[in-house]
Amino acid sequence: MQQRREKDWELAIGPDTVRLFILKAKAISAAVNEDYEDGSEHEIEFDGDVRDNHHHDGLAEEEEEDLTEKELRELIDDLNVDEAAELVALAWLGRGDFDATEWSDAVAEARLRGNRRTAKYLLGMPMLGAYLEEGLEALGA
Template sequence: MSQAEEEEEGFDLGISLEIVATVVDLANAVQEAEEARIGGDDDDEELDDDEEDEITEEMLTDYIDELNEEQQVALIALAWMGRGDYEPEEWQEALKLAAERNARGDASAYLSGLEGLADLLTEGAGAFGLAIEEVER
């Protein structure tokens, strides 16, 4: 086994890829719903009224609120990685600063307010060679 493989196996994001994938899915659904509302015309209003199982931002924030602090911090740090603020070798620093950022306990509001959250998390995981698309759902 190569040293890189050993490091990858021993590396801990502080959150499972399944949870990250769920947040990505919820964030994508919220973004799609918002885009449909913004881009919709009068004929689309009938369809919107019938879609009671539409994913809402509240569902996204509730899910994030249910995560423990370590998982919330990891999501923030992953989003920052995806935005290009940090490199993989700076992960511990990103976690430390994300923990300070999350000290107020508003991770869900902060994350849901990030433009393109799903893409940021996907890119952040990708920086470690992890593919959200490959996670079983």
């Protein structure tokens, strides 16, 4: 059983809120299909050689993905300055830019860089869910 570390900081953003963000970020990442890299994502193979372009007039999963991303963006935009700075600092901590002993430095740096585009910055991180999860773990939250 992992022993919980004694923490000498209080989070402005609740760990449960961060966990919700983690779930949404992972859902967005999971929606990205690996076979889009080869450029034939809309082709269907019928009898081995014949290919036909397959077009959609409104995929439910694409709309759902957009909703998830939109929801996460709105949730991040609704954070106050302290919560947004801590969310960015958690991502940095999880990414390895800082360690738990540098938590206050990470938050201070995030606060200095903070602006109205925090959601865009965070959603641009391909592994945001994993980074936030690792950041929470590093803090013992």
